[in-house]
Amino acid sequence: MSELATFVTLGFRHIVNPGALDHILFLLALAAIYRPRDWRDALWVVSAFTIGHSVTLGLAVTGVLVLPTSLIEFLIPLTILATALENIAVRERGRALWHGGYRPAFAGLFGLVHGAGFANYLRGLFVDNVALPLFGFNVGIELGQVVVLALAAVSLVVLDRILVFAALPQRSGTLRLRIVTVSVVVALVAARWAVERSPF
Amino acid sequence: MGAVIAVIVALATHPLHTTLTQVAYRDSDRTLELSVRAFADDFRAALKAEVTDSSAAAYLRSTVTVFDRSGRALPLVWCGLRRVGDAFLFCLRASVPPAQGPNGLRGLRVHVSILFDRYSDQINIVQASVGGRRTALLFLSGDQPKPLL
Numbered sequence: 001m002s003e004l005a006t007f008v009t010l011g012f013r014h015i016v017n018p019g020a021l022d023h024i025l026f027l028l029a030l031a032a033i034y035r036p037r038d039w040r041d042a043l044w045v046v047s048a049f050t051i052g053h054s055v056t057l058g059l060a061v062t063g064v065l066v067l068p069t070s071l072i073e074f075l076i077p078l079t080i081l082a083t084a085l086e087n088i089a090v091r092e093r094g095r096a097l098w099h100g101g102y103r104p105a106f107a108g109l110f111g112l113v114h115g116a117g118f119a120n121y122l123r124g125l126f127v128d129n130v131a132l133p134l135f136g137f138n139v140g141i142e143l144g145q146v147v148v149l150a151l152a153a154v155s156l157v158v159l160d161r162i163l164v165f166a167a168l169p170q171r172s173g174t175l176r177l178r179i180v181t182v183s184v185v186v187a188l189v190a191a192r193w194a195v196e197r198s199p200f
Numbered sequence: 201m202g203a204v205i206a207v208i209v210a211l212a213t214h215p216l217h218t219t220l221t222q223v224a225y226r227d228s229d230r231t232l233e234l235s236v237r238a239f240a241d242d243f244r245a246a247l248k249a250e251v252t253d254s255s256a257a258a259y260l261r262s263t264v265t266v267f268d269r270s271g272r273a274l275p276l277v278w279c280g281l282r283r284v285g286d287a288f289l290f291c292l293r294a295s296v297p298p299a300q301g302p303n304g305l306r307g308l309r310v311h312v313s314i315l316f317d318r319y320s321d322q323i324n325i326v327q328a329s330v331g332g333r334r335t336a337l338l339f340l341s342g343d344q345p346k347p348l349l
Contacts, residue, residue, distance in 0.1 A: 006325060006336035010218070017321055019216050069286075124286045125220040125237050125325075 007133045011140020014121070016147055022076050022193060023114055024148050025186050029083040030107060031152045032182040033093070035175060041103075046149060048104035052111020053118060054138055060119030061126070061134050070199040072116045077193035079110035084187035087179050156182070217242055217319040221264065221312055223328040223348065225305055230298065232305070234276070236260060236290040238314060243288055246318045256281050256290055263314045266294050267345055269307035305330055310337065311345035 014020055030049065034042040059065035083106070093100040118141065126133045159181070160174050219238040226233070240251075247255050257278040266274045279291035296308070305328070312324040324339040328348050337346050 003327070003334050003336040006338045009338055010323060010325065013321075013323065014216050017216050019321065121216065121218075124239055125218060 003132055004136045007136025008140040008143070010133075011137035011142075012144045012147075013140070014118070014137070015141050015144030022080065022190075023117070025189060026076075026080045026083060026110070026114065027145060027148050028152050029080055029087060029183060029186045030103075031149055032084075032156065032179050032186075033087055033175075036153065036157070041100075042149075044104045045107045046145065048108035049111040049114070050142060050145070052108040052113075053115030053141075054111075056112045056115030057119050057122070057138060058115075058134060060116050061122050061130055063123075065116070067116045067120075068199075069120045070197070072113060072120060074194060074197045074199055075113045076117050077190040077197065079113050080190035081187055081194060082106075083110065084183040084190060087183040088187070091176070217315055217322045219312070219314045219322075219324045221324065221326045223310070223326060225296070225328075225330045230296045232266065232274075232294045232296050232308075233279075234264065234266075234292040234294070236264065236292065236312075236314070237284070237287050238290070240283065240286055240288050242315060242319070246315050251281070251288060253278065253281060256288070257292075260290055260292060260314070263312065263316075264292060265311045265345065266348075267309040267311070268297055305349050308348045309345040310348050311343075312339050313341075316341045 015023060027046070027049075030045050031042060056065065060067060086103075086106075090096045090100065096102075118137070122130075122133065122137060156178060159178050163174050163177050163181075217239070219236060219242075222235045222237075224233045224235075225231070243256075244251055247259055249255055261276050261278075264276065266276070268274055274294040274296070276292045276294050279293050281288055281290045283289075296305070310326055312326055314324050315322045316324075320341065322341060326337040326339065326346075326348075328335050328337075330349065333349075335349060337348075339346070
Protein backbone atom coordinates (compact mmCIF):
# COMPACT_ATOMS: atom_id res chain seq x y z
CA MET A 1 0.00 0.00 0.00
CA SER A 2 1.33 3.49 -0.83
CA GLU A 3 2.10 5.90 1.97
CA LEU A 4 -0.79 8.19 0.94
CA ALA A 5 -3.26 5.29 0.76
CA THR A 6 -2.19 4.17 4.23
CA PHE A 7 -3.04 7.53 5.78
CA VAL A 8 -6.26 7.88 3.78
CA THR A 9 -7.26 4.50 5.24
CA LEU A 10 -6.29 5.70 8.72
CA GLY A 11 -8.45 8.85 8.40
CA PHE A 12 -11.36 6.86 7.00
CA ARG A 13 -11.22 4.33 9.81
CA HIS A 14 -10.94 7.13 12.34
CA ILE A 15 -14.28 8.66 11.36
CA VAL A 16 -16.24 5.43 10.78
CA ASN A 17 -15.29 4.08 14.19
CA PRO A 18 -17.41 4.00 17.36
CA GLY A 19 -14.58 5.86 19.06
CA ALA A 20 -15.33 8.83 16.80
CA LEU A 21 -19.01 8.78 17.63
CA ASP A 22 -18.91 12.37 18.79
CA HIS A 23 -18.00 13.50 15.27
CA ILE A 24 -20.61 11.16 13.79
CA LEU A 25 -23.35 12.51 16.06
CA PHE A 26 -22.39 16.05 15.12
CA LEU A 27 -22.84 15.16 11.43
CA LEU A 28 -26.17 13.50 12.27
CA ALA A 29 -27.33 16.63 14.12
CA LEU A 30 -26.32 18.78 11.14
CA ALA A 31 -28.13 16.49 8.70
CA ALA A 32 -31.26 15.94 10.80
CA ILE A 33 -33.18 18.96 9.47
CA TYR A 34 -32.76 18.19 5.78
CA ARG A 35 -34.92 16.24 3.37
CA PRO A 36 -33.43 14.62 0.25
CA ARG A 37 -34.52 17.63 -1.83
CA ASP A 38 -32.56 19.97 0.49
CA TRP A 39 -29.26 18.37 -0.51
CA ARG A 40 -27.76 21.70 -1.64
CA ASP A 41 -28.28 23.26 1.80
CA ALA A 42 -26.84 20.15 3.43
CA LEU A 43 -23.82 20.30 1.14
CA TRP A 44 -23.12 23.92 2.13
CA VAL A 45 -23.23 23.07 5.82
CA VAL A 46 -21.07 19.97 5.52
CA SER A 47 -18.57 21.80 3.29
CA ALA A 48 -18.28 24.56 5.89
CA PHE A 49 -17.66 21.94 8.58
CA THR A 50 -14.99 20.36 6.37
CA ILE A 51 -13.24 23.68 5.79
CA GLY A 52 -13.34 24.44 9.50
CA HIS A 53 -11.83 21.17 10.66
CA SER A 54 -9.25 21.16 7.86
CA VAL A 55 -8.00 24.59 8.96
CA THR A 56 -7.46 23.69 12.61
CA LEU A 57 -6.21 20.20 11.79
CA GLY A 58 -3.46 21.77 9.68
CA LEU A 59 -2.66 24.50 12.17
CA ALA A 60 -2.64 22.22 15.19
CA VAL A 61 -0.70 19.31 13.70
CA THR A 62 2.02 21.62 12.39
CA GLY A 63 2.29 23.21 15.84
CA VAL A 64 1.08 26.68 14.79
CA LEU A 65 -1.89 26.32 17.10
CA VAL A 66 -1.60 24.48 20.40
CA LEU A 67 -4.83 23.78 22.25
CA PRO A 68 -5.23 21.75 25.44
CA THR A 69 -6.75 18.34 24.74
CA SER A 70 -9.04 18.48 27.77
CA LEU A 71 -10.58 21.76 26.60
CA ILE A 72 -11.15 20.49 23.05
CA GLU A 73 -12.67 17.24 24.30
CA PHE A 74 -15.07 19.33 26.39
CA LEU A 75 -15.92 21.76 23.57
CA ILE A 76 -16.75 19.01 21.04
CA PRO A 77 -19.92 17.82 22.86
CA LEU A 78 -20.93 21.44 23.36
CA THR A 79 -20.90 21.95 19.57
CA ILE A 80 -23.10 18.86 19.22
CA LEU A 81 -25.44 20.05 21.97
CA ALA A 82 -25.73 23.52 20.45
CA THR A 83 -26.54 22.08 17.01
CA ALA A 84 -29.18 19.72 18.41
CA LEU A 85 -30.79 22.48 20.50
CA GLU A 86 -30.88 24.79 17.48
CA ASN A 87 -32.63 22.02 15.54
CA ILE A 88 -35.28 21.82 18.24
CA ALA A 89 -35.63 25.57 18.83
CA VAL A 90 -36.16 26.64 15.22
CA ARG A 91 -39.59 25.40 14.22
CA GLU A 92 -39.72 27.13 10.85
CA ARG A 93 -36.51 27.57 8.90
CA GLY A 94 -38.10 30.15 6.61
CA ARG A 95 -38.68 32.48 9.56
CA ALA A 96 -35.30 31.89 11.17
CA LEU A 97 -32.52 34.46 11.06
CA TRP A 98 -31.31 34.80 7.43
CA HIS A 99 -33.72 31.91 6.64
CA GLY A 100 -31.34 29.63 8.54
CA GLY A 101 -28.39 30.82 6.44
CA TYR A 102 -26.23 31.10 9.56
CA ARG A 103 -25.93 27.31 9.78
CA PRO A 104 -22.90 27.07 7.43
CA ALA A 105 -21.15 29.73 9.54
CA PHE A 106 -21.83 27.78 12.72
CA ALA A 107 -20.81 24.51 11.06
CA GLY A 108 -17.53 26.12 10.00
CA LEU A 109 -16.95 27.49 13.49
CA PHE A 110 -17.74 24.17 15.12
CA GLY A 111 -15.56 22.45 12.51
CA LEU A 112 -12.62 24.40 13.92
CA VAL A 113 -13.20 22.66 17.26
CA HIS A 114 -13.56 19.17 15.74
CA GLY A 115 -10.39 19.69 13.66
CA ALA A 116 -8.45 20.39 16.84
CA GLY A 117 -9.80 17.08 18.18
CA PHE A 118 -8.51 15.19 15.12
CA ALA A 119 -5.17 16.99 15.48
CA ASN A 120 -4.71 15.93 19.08
CA TYR A 121 -4.90 12.36 17.89
CA LEU A 122 -2.47 12.83 14.97
CA ARG A 123 0.06 15.05 16.68
CA GLY A 124 0.93 12.43 19.26
CA LEU A 125 2.27 10.14 16.55
CA PHE A 126 3.51 12.26 13.67
CA VAL A 127 6.10 14.76 14.73
CA ASP A 128 8.09 15.11 11.52
CA ASN A 129 7.29 14.78 7.81
CA VAL A 130 3.73 15.50 8.77
CA ALA A 131 2.49 16.88 5.43
CA LEU A 132 1.61 13.59 3.73
CA PRO A 133 0.06 11.94 6.82
CA LEU A 134 -1.94 15.13 7.40
CA PHE A 135 -3.19 15.34 3.82
CA GLY A 136 -3.99 11.62 3.59
CA PHE A 137 -5.69 11.59 6.99
CA ASN A 138 -7.87 14.55 6.01
CA VAL A 139 -8.85 12.97 2.69
CA GLY A 140 -9.75 9.80 4.60
CA ILE A 141 -11.89 11.80 7.00
CA GLU A 142 -13.75 13.41 4.08
CA LEU A 143 -14.41 10.02 2.50
CA GLY A 144 -15.58 8.70 5.86
CA GLN A 145 -17.87 11.70 6.24
CA VAL A 146 -19.49 10.93 2.89
CA VAL A 147 -20.21 7.38 4.08
CA VAL A 148 -21.53 8.60 7.45
CA LEU A 149 -23.78 11.19 5.80
CA ALA A 150 -25.10 8.67 3.26
CA LEU A 151 -25.97 6.28 6.10
CA ALA A 152 -27.50 9.16 8.07
CA ALA A 153 -29.65 10.16 5.07
CA VAL A 154 -30.91 6.59 4.65
CA SER A 155 -31.55 6.27 8.40
CA LEU A 156 -33.52 9.53 8.45
CA VAL A 157 -35.68 8.43 5.52
CA VAL A 158 -36.33 5.12 7.30
CA LEU A 159 -37.23 7.01 10.48
CA ASP A 160 -39.65 9.18 8.48
CA ARG A 161 -41.34 6.06 7.15
CA ILE A 162 -41.63 4.60 10.64
CA LEU A 163 -43.18 7.82 11.93
CA VAL A 164 -45.67 7.86 9.06
CA PHE A 165 -46.45 4.17 9.58
CA ALA A 166 -47.01 4.77 13.28
CA ALA A 167 -49.37 7.64 12.33
CA LEU A 168 -47.55 9.90 14.77
CA PRO A 169 -47.02 13.06 12.74
CA GLN A 170 -50.67 14.11 12.60
CA ARG A 171 -50.16 17.35 14.49
CA SER A 172 -46.62 18.44 13.80
CA GLY A 173 -45.58 16.88 10.51
CA THR A 174 -43.14 14.07 9.85
CA LEU A 175 -40.09 16.28 9.37
CA ARG A 176 -40.61 18.18 12.60
CA LEU A 177 -41.17 15.00 14.57
CA ARG A 178 -38.05 13.45 13.07
CA ILE A 179 -35.96 16.54 13.86
CA VAL A 180 -37.12 16.61 17.47
CA THR A 181 -36.70 12.84 17.97
CA VAL A 182 -33.15 12.75 16.60
CA SER A 183 -32.08 16.01 18.19
CA VAL A 184 -33.35 15.13 21.67
CA VAL A 185 -31.38 11.86 21.66
CA VAL A 186 -28.26 13.58 20.30
CA ALA A 187 -28.60 16.45 22.78
CA LEU A 188 -28.89 14.11 25.77
CA VAL A 189 -25.82 12.12 24.70
CA ALA A 190 -23.83 15.31 24.07
CA ALA A 191 -24.86 16.77 27.41
CA ARG A 192 -23.67 13.65 29.20
CA TRP A 193 -20.33 13.75 27.34
CA ALA A 194 -19.95 17.41 28.25
CA VAL A 195 -20.47 16.63 31.94
CA GLU A 196 -18.07 13.65 31.81
CA ARG A 197 -15.37 15.64 30.01
CA SER A 198 -15.75 18.88 31.89
CA PRO A 199 -12.34 20.22 32.95
CA PHE A 200 -13.97 22.52 35.50
CA MET B 201 -34.33 5.98 25.73
CA GLY B 202 -31.98 5.98 28.73
CA ALA B 203 -30.51 2.65 27.64
CA VAL B 204 -29.94 3.91 24.09
CA ILE B 205 -28.13 6.98 25.39
CA ALA B 206 -26.02 4.90 27.79
CA VAL B 207 -24.93 2.59 24.95
CA ILE B 208 -24.05 5.51 22.67
CA VAL B 209 -22.07 7.23 25.42
CA ALA B 210 -20.21 4.02 26.24
CA LEU B 211 -19.33 3.37 22.59
CA ALA B 212 -17.49 6.66 22.28
CA THR B 213 -15.42 6.54 25.43
CA HIS B 214 -12.19 5.55 23.75
CA PRO B 215 -10.13 7.05 20.94
CA LEU B 216 -8.86 5.14 17.93
CA HIS B 217 -5.76 3.19 18.97
CA THR B 218 -2.71 3.56 16.78
CA THR B 219 1.05 3.10 16.89
CA LEU B 220 3.64 4.26 14.40
CA THR B 221 6.84 2.33 13.68
CA GLN B 222 9.43 4.16 11.57
CA VAL B 223 12.04 2.00 9.93
CA ALA B 224 15.40 3.33 8.77
CA TYR B 225 18.23 1.36 7.20
CA ARG B 226 21.93 2.14 7.47
CA ASP B 227 23.74 0.50 4.58
CA SER B 228 27.25 0.98 6.03
CA ASP B 229 26.75 -1.57 8.82
CA ARG B 230 23.55 -3.20 7.54
CA THR B 231 21.58 -2.02 10.55
CA LEU B 232 17.85 -1.66 10.63
CA GLU B 233 16.56 0.79 13.24
CA LEU B 234 12.93 0.70 14.31
CA SER B 235 11.48 3.68 16.19
CA VAL B 236 8.15 2.69 17.70
CA ARG B 237 5.84 5.46 18.86
CA ALA B 238 2.87 4.50 21.05
CA PHE B 239 0.45 6.54 23.14
CA ALA B 240 1.60 6.32 26.74
CA ASP B 241 -1.77 5.50 28.32
CA ASP B 242 -2.46 2.72 25.78
CA PHE B 243 0.96 1.19 26.25
CA ARG B 244 0.81 1.33 30.03
CA ALA B 245 -2.56 -0.39 29.95
CA ALA B 246 -1.19 -3.14 27.73
CA LEU B 247 1.80 -3.80 29.97
CA LYS B 248 -0.34 -3.67 33.12
CA ALA B 249 2.86 -2.55 34.83
CA GLU B 250 5.34 0.29 35.01
CA VAL B 251 6.91 0.99 31.61
CA THR B 252 10.60 0.22 32.06
CA ASP B 253 13.33 -0.72 29.60
CA SER B 254 12.99 -4.40 30.44
CA SER B 255 9.18 -4.57 30.42
CA ALA B 256 8.89 -2.54 27.21
CA ALA B 257 11.66 -4.50 25.48
CA ALA B 258 10.05 -7.82 26.38
CA TYR B 259 6.63 -6.67 25.14
CA LEU B 260 7.94 -5.18 21.90
CA ARG B 261 10.10 -8.20 21.10
CA SER B 262 6.94 -10.30 21.34
CA THR B 263 4.89 -7.99 19.11
CA VAL B 264 7.36 -6.59 16.56
CA THR B 265 9.02 -9.08 14.23
CA VAL B 266 11.30 -8.65 11.21
CA PHE B 267 11.76 -11.75 9.07
CA ASP B 268 14.65 -12.28 6.67
CA ARG B 269 14.21 -13.81 3.21
CA SER B 270 14.33 -17.33 4.62
CA GLY B 271 11.55 -16.58 7.11
CA ARG B 272 13.84 -16.43 10.13
CA ALA B 273 13.03 -13.76 12.72
CA LEU B 274 15.92 -11.32 13.12
CA PRO B 275 17.05 -10.76 16.72
CA LEU B 276 15.99 -7.29 17.90
CA VAL B 277 18.39 -5.38 20.11
CA TRP B 278 16.90 -2.92 22.57
CA CYS B 279 18.26 0.62 22.22
CA GLY B 280 16.15 2.54 24.71
CA LEU B 281 12.97 4.45 25.35
CA ARG B 282 12.00 8.03 26.00
CA ARG B 283 8.80 9.94 26.69
CA VAL B 284 7.76 12.47 24.03
CA GLY B 285 4.60 14.35 25.00
CA ASP B 286 1.67 11.93 25.21
CA ALA B 287 3.67 9.11 23.64
CA PHE B 288 6.57 6.76 24.31
CA LEU B 289 9.30 6.43 21.71
CA PHE B 290 10.99 3.01 21.73
CA CYS B 291 14.11 2.00 19.82
CA LEU B 292 14.97 -1.44 18.46
CA ARG B 293 17.79 -2.46 16.12
CA ALA B 294 18.40 -5.48 13.94
CA SER B 295 21.41 -6.56 11.91
CA VAL B 296 20.42 -7.48 8.39
CA PRO B 297 22.32 -10.49 7.00
CA PRO B 298 24.40 -9.87 3.84
CA ALA B 299 22.28 -12.37 1.91
CA GLN B 300 19.51 -9.81 1.73
CA GLY B 301 21.10 -8.18 -1.32
CA PRO B 302 22.63 -4.83 -2.11
CA ASN B 303 19.87 -2.57 -0.81
CA GLY B 304 19.58 -4.57 2.39
CA LEU B 305 15.84 -4.64 2.79
CA ARG B 306 14.72 -6.53 -0.31
CA GLY B 307 12.92 -9.68 0.80
CA LEU B 308 12.50 -8.58 4.42
CA ARG B 309 9.03 -8.93 5.89
CA VAL B 310 7.68 -7.26 8.98
CA HIS B 311 4.82 -7.86 11.39
CA VAL B 312 3.66 -5.46 14.12
CA SER B 313 0.94 -6.69 16.50
CA ILE B 314 1.38 -4.13 19.29
CA LEU B 315 -1.78 -3.88 21.44
CA PHE B 316 -3.80 -6.25 19.22
CA ASP B 317 -4.39 -8.32 22.33
CA ARG B 318 -5.95 -5.33 24.05
CA TYR B 319 -7.86 -3.20 21.52
CA SER B 320 -10.06 -4.56 18.74
CA ASP B 321 -9.67 -1.34 16.72
CA GLN B 322 -5.88 -1.19 17.07
CA ILE B 323 -4.02 -0.03 13.94
CA ASN B 324 -0.25 -0.27 13.64
CA ILE B 325 1.45 1.74 10.92
CA VAL B 326 4.95 1.01 9.66
CA GLN B 327 6.77 3.72 7.70
CA ALA B 328 10.01 2.81 5.93
CA SER B 329 12.45 5.20 4.37
CA VAL B 330 15.26 3.66 2.34
CA GLY B 331 17.43 5.42 -0.21
CA GLY B 332 14.93 8.25 -0.63
CA ARG B 333 12.07 5.83 -1.17
CA ARG B 334 9.26 5.93 1.38
CA THR B 335 6.60 3.34 1.94
CA ALA B 336 3.96 2.65 4.57
CA LEU B 337 2.20 -0.48 5.79
CA LEU B 338 -0.94 -0.74 7.84
CA PHE B 339 -1.49 -3.65 10.22
CA LEU B 340 -4.87 -4.67 11.56
CA SER B 341 -5.57 -7.56 13.90
CA GLY B 342 -5.26 -10.83 11.98
CA ASP B 343 -2.90 -9.46 9.33
CA GLN B 344 0.05 -11.58 8.25
CA PRO B 345 3.66 -10.34 7.89
CA LYS B 346 4.11 -7.96 4.94
CA PRO B 347 7.10 -7.20 2.69
CA LEU B 348 8.88 -4.09 3.90
CA LEU B 349 9.54 -2.91 0.32
